Amino acid sequence: MAEHTIKMPDVGEGVAEAELVEWHVKIGDPVREDMVLAAVMTDKATVEIPSPVEGEISWLGAEIGDVVAVGAPLIRIKTAGEGDASGEESSEKVTPTPNPSPQGGGESETASPKPAKPSTVDPASPQQESAKTSAPPSPLWGGIKGGGRSLSTGAPRPEGEKPLASPAVRLRAKEAGIDLRQVAGSGPAGRIGHEDLDAFLSAGRSTSAQRGMSRNTEITEIKIVGLRRKIAEKMALAKRSIPHITYVEEIDVTALEELRGAMNAGKKPDQPKLTILPFLMRAMAKAIGEQPQINAIFDDEAGIIRQHGGIHIGIAAQTPTGLVVPVARHVEARDIWDCGAEVGRLAEAAKSGTASREELSGSTITITSLGAMGGIVTTPVINHPEVAIVGVNKMMMRPVWDGTQFIPRKMMNLSSSFDHRVIDGWDAARFIQRVKVLLETPALIFVD
Known part of the structure; x- marks a missing residue:
């Protein structure tokens, strides 16, 4: 097995560092070429980082909210073959996606960089490594057909497993009272799109869990990023x-x-x-x-x-x-x-x-x-x-x-x-x- 290293890309315009605002993968996830792995944000734009190779995620070099220097190792992927790939192509200049940062101000209503998800991944934690070796295969990949997965498999997800979805999809699901763990995603790595929410709703599935009058002692920590x-x-x-x-x-x-x-x-x-x-x-x-x-x-x-x-x-x-x-x-x-x-x-x-x-x-x-x-x-x-x-x-x-x-x-x-x-x-x-x-x-x- 070889290991391919992806470095923080150079987004141009003299930017020396970028903030990690979203992970699309976790350690142990299989990835395909051109699959989006992460999103980073500068003062000027949000940039998605695709995978240049096919393999399995073996290491994540930052947490959501971390500021990473251009050229610093960010992701390592196990690939078929021998030796180590430095991922030099990943540090070449990247064209930003059309999601500029705001000239902030005012307060109220009308782009759009992607916000961070509430929870983060600790690439160095032993729990992550043990989960990679001891956890059963994720059902996200159980129904993949032609780059996506069948809507009939993969849900509900195991407790604690975070579904992949864009901020817009997460907001729509929250407003509709939908638990995304119960929605099958048809995108790469089981990513949930708007069409998956439409299919879930058209099937007449329950949109919220019944909690009755029980006490809720949950505390959710949300890191302010992006x-x-x-x-x-x-x-x-x-x-x-x-x-x-x-x-x-x-x-x-x-x-x-x-x-x-x-x-x-x-x-x-x-x-x-x-x-x-x-x-x-x-x-x-x-x-x-x-x-x-x-x-x-x-x-x-x-x-x-x-x-x-x-x-x-x-x-x-x-x-x-x-x-x-x-x-x-x-x-x-x-x-x-x-x-x-x-x-x-x-x-x-x-x-x-x-x-x-x-x-x-x-x-x-x-x-x-x-x-x-x-x-x-x-x-x-x-x-x-x-x-x-x-x-x-x-x-x-x-x-x-x-x-x-x-x-x-x-x-x-x-x-x-x-x-x-x-x-x-x-x-x-x-x-x-x-x-x-x-x-x-x-x-x-x-x-x-």
Whole structure:
């Protein structure tokens, strides 16, 4: 038997190390050529590491969350033949998958690097070695046909055996109450895909174990790695370095909703369906024209405020793998329909994980929205190093006094935060009041 060593690949762009965010295999697993073994994440992208050979995993050189230097041994595979393969080809430059790291910030809804799984593998532990030699053959490989496995075999899995699945599949299973140990996977090494969940559900299988009223004393330790770690670092930096002032204002959007409904009813087939966001973007662009200091980046170290002429609005978006902020550039040059089309395009790219690094960076001010779950008031965290973020709360029908009687009106709060080092409370309030006027009298949005 020979042993093939796979080294941490060079992902290019001067990156000297990467964080291990996901293992797709464990010691003792058989692997085939081109099968994905692991995923690593840099500040710029997530990269999947495929197997260049066929064999059996004999050693894993890191745990999830570890930062590994480029060129360091990462995986060893037993292969047929004699001698030792250094795996030099594995340290050559690798083209990153289209899952850039976020220009983090904001908090709320629209890529997508893969998050870490809750449990980790200790490649050096004796338990792993003994499990490899003494445990019975895994049923994952019992029904392999043509690179996958039959849906009729392999489940349920033994207690403690972790099923292979992507973060999106795990999230869907969690939301549906499905125990993935009970699902047969048809992918390589028994990997579970969306089609396997569909087959499981269509078969009418039970989606959750009945626990009754028994006590649950389980404690699950989840290591913060990958995208979640970067979000945590970004939020901590924003709260640590930026003294926030949050200003909340109530907006009557009755007229705006009537206009939006009429525009959607009369739109052309090639025009997007308008949400409230394009109107808010245009209102912010007009208000920034009167207060350009709101559209700025604060360089803490240099002590310089960089006031931008171009209005690049980040749209904080929640995806299955975490929070990202795709950017609509030059909103000052876009009309309502163009803003709507761009928001739709960016939202789809973010959720599908195809947004480019350029589309996830370079914002000068951010909008955050929790949609229908927006609550009455939020305290949004500024997307560092910006100086302002505008938060959209949910729309509600409320009674409003018009001087003689209460009448029903559609109301919505804006909860907005500002960097109090460079934006005074008066200027923050004046900016939001101007946005309020534009949204409550939406015809003004279209007046140059």
